[in-house]
Amino acid sequence: QSNVTIYGVADAYVGFGKHGENDLRGVNSGALSGSRLGFRGTEDLGNGLKAVFVLEQGINIDEGSGSGYQRQAFVGLGGSFGTVALGRQYAPGYFFQYDGLGGAAVGPQSILSNYAGLTITPNTPARWNNSVTYTGTFSGLTARAIYSAQGVEVDENPSDDDAYGFGLDYSNGPLKVSGVYQVAKYDFAAAPNDEKQKEWGLGASYNFGVVALSASYQSGDNVQGVKDRDADLWTVGLAVPVGAAGSIHLAYAEVEFDRPAGASDTEVKSYTLAYTHALSKRTTAYVAFNRTDNDNAETAGLVGYGHKAGSTFGGENSDLLGVGIRHTF
Amino acid sequence: QSNVTIYGVADAYVGFGKHGENDLRGVNSGALSGSRLGFRGTEDLGNGLKAVFVLEQGINIDEGSGSGYQRQAFVGLGGSFGTVALGRQYAPGYFFQYDGLGGAAVGPQSILSNYAGLTITPNTPARWNNSVTYTGTFSGLTARAIYSAQGVEVDENPSDDDAYGFGLDYSNGPLKVSGVYQVAKYDFAAAPNDEKQKEWGLGASYNFGVVALSASYQSGDNVQGVKDRDADLWTVGLAVPVGAAGSIHLAYAEVEFDRPAGASDTEVKSYTLAYTHALSKRTTAYVAFNRTDNDNAETAGLVGYGHKAGSTFGGENSDLLGVGIRHTF
């Protein structure tokens, strides 16, 4: 028992939302951080070596659903050289969080990167099956690399859906800078959907004390293997401390879609205004508002598709107001 | 790790049963208490405030199945005012247990309330998704309230399947009294199935020392939204201590169904005789017998439907004898 640490997040909020003619009202899970339950451990092997493991399950606390350890599941060996691990793991792009909200689900970079089909995102597309990772930190510089076989298939070409990525984070006092590059192969599909999805991102943040500023730019080509389906996303964010325990967060992001010839190019804008209040180091109360402004027929947003017969949602705003609590354990 | 308490119940029994021409023999889970594994924690936030969370998974220990935290999953804030929590939670009717068996699955009130489609029941229909609850205890009086959005749907009328309920428990030495009221909306359905299901219950128990007596009455109108489909259920129970560790339990319940015009009214009777023996505070050995006596074409009972080709079960008795052990941890 002493070999295992149990940890997790219980984050739930009451949400009021609207997307076109449709309304949402209810309790949802994880506006600030995905609810989860995890088991992890570290064993000192001597000679500077250690063994590590993580099993981390995502949970929808509003319905009590959750199964498997699909947030993270790995075992690895670490040392002064870094850590090498095997399992379902984060691609470097998961840690690319420059929206002033720490990659919160209610933040615009999370909403738009996920909607755009990008793997540089604080969401499930950054969790890769059957992967080998390397992570090493050397005086403020963290290097990350991943190679994923995705499915473990047995055929002529088991590597035709593989993916790989690299990331560098530099952290020095108030400054943080990151660069990420990720590639996902779609060699198993037929043209024009068999192109490599290539993504890169650059982000930076600086904490001036009275305000922390952050910004990022990311670009994806041939998204989901479709030739010339491109997405460019930029984000700016700020966080302002209010009193000893409060913080105001404002984040804005835009994504521009370049579609293959014949389809029109479109844009989605999203912004989030939030106030978080630390009730303790582990527990935060929050209120957050997100508006996602859809161009043309786009349907992005936290509220999601509607079900009203005959209504269309393309181009309609998605608005969500959430009041909730995040407890980490 | 110190932030999390792991707890649970492992309850299994060998069962012998009969329902009409059909037989049952096997190991089953949870005659006294549903088998479960839970994770919970409390954080003292100062100023009399605390944060709480619970993740509780139901388990069928006979087959090792179990997934999610569908018994309970919530996060909340508590204080002298009571506790407000968000998630999948118990409606007040879950705690309406006046059959002398503590709401055991083998007890008649559990069997009949579940069979009748009532939400005042110690079973899954009392676990509501997407709910906000309030619970407060003030010198022996516990007040409970819940509002549930059930599914988090996005449409014109996201509240058309909402449910809500209230309960008051009063406890004073050997006396316990409860009142419950619960409503489930079926506004999404078409008439005559779009009525509000309305339920209420009153129960009381008194422990005389040589015997504890309990009784309850509950009524449900428009069950599952069907206009004029009503169910009235009453229970009486007693528990007699035998020696230092033993207890004999006898419980009886009847449910009367008033069906919409044209369908005949029917009745089901059920009784349970059980002996429980505490091997320790945490571990109980038990033997229990339930007979459920079905009127007309009713098919209630623990043994369930049969599979013999050509046989009918409507109106047949369901008998179950179980010998088992419940271990709490």
Added chain:
Amino acid sequence: QSNVTIYGVADAYVGFGKHGENDLRGVNSGALSGSRLGFRGTEDLGNGLKAVFVLEQGINIDEGSGSGYQRQAFVGLGGSFGTVALGRQYAPGYFFQYDGLGGAAVGPQSILSNYAGLTITPNTPARWNNSVTYTGTFSGLTARAIYSAQGVEVDENPSDDDAYGFGLDYSNGPLKVSGVYQVAKYDFAAAPNDEKQKEWGLGASYNFGVVALSASYQSGDNVQGVKDRDADLWTVGLAVPVGAAGSIHLAYAEVEFDRPAGASDTEVKSYTLAYTHALSKRTTAYVAFNRTDNDNAETAGLVGYGHKAGSTFGGENSDLLGVGIRHTF
């Protein structure tokens, strides 16, 4: 919390494999030991009695999947007489591990017994639902018995798929000897598939210090209820310590299938060569190679079926090389 011990195994490897014209490359789970997460506890009841429970979940760490407690889930009572338990439990044949690899998934006895449909195997067919077990150990002799109702069905003949088994293990210093007998009923099926599957096995191992030798023979009749579908499997294995922490393992097994009249008899051979290196008592690095040599149209092996259009795998070798780490916690 002090009532529960959390334990488990995180075992993953990078695998390179080939089966006929098909290739495999990727990360897989559990070559040495199945990855798992378990919860268990023991309560001292006084008078030499104790209550025990286990909930053990299997995990595919490469994809983070895992649900339920289908490795083991039981509650029981133990004492000087032994332990009686109820739930999903191991048949005695699970502990029949005489291949010099401790029943590892990469070992030939595991591969062939599983492929042959035998229940004397260190795999899922030895985990029986709805079972009652007895286990008792008396000065080196361990007796095991199980009766399983498999499904808890309600029909005329709920025992038509029951299974039962017995096992004796004798352990004395370097010597270990086992005998197992298991029967699974297929009375629910129509002839010729309604025969009882009957299996027995004998195994022994002796640790000479410089080498540990092991051997086993097992036989199954009417496998999966099919009249005259028989399988005979023998295994030999050795393990040689290398230095303080290393060990070389070599295991060989053959299975011979006697098919009903009209079908040809076939054979599959499999061997595994492995090196394991203990980084600590809890953590082992390993490299293992298995070749499974298929006769006629047999398709056994760790690599599995292929997907190349038009290719056939019957009779092709399955080769797997794995490099990995097993961490127990």
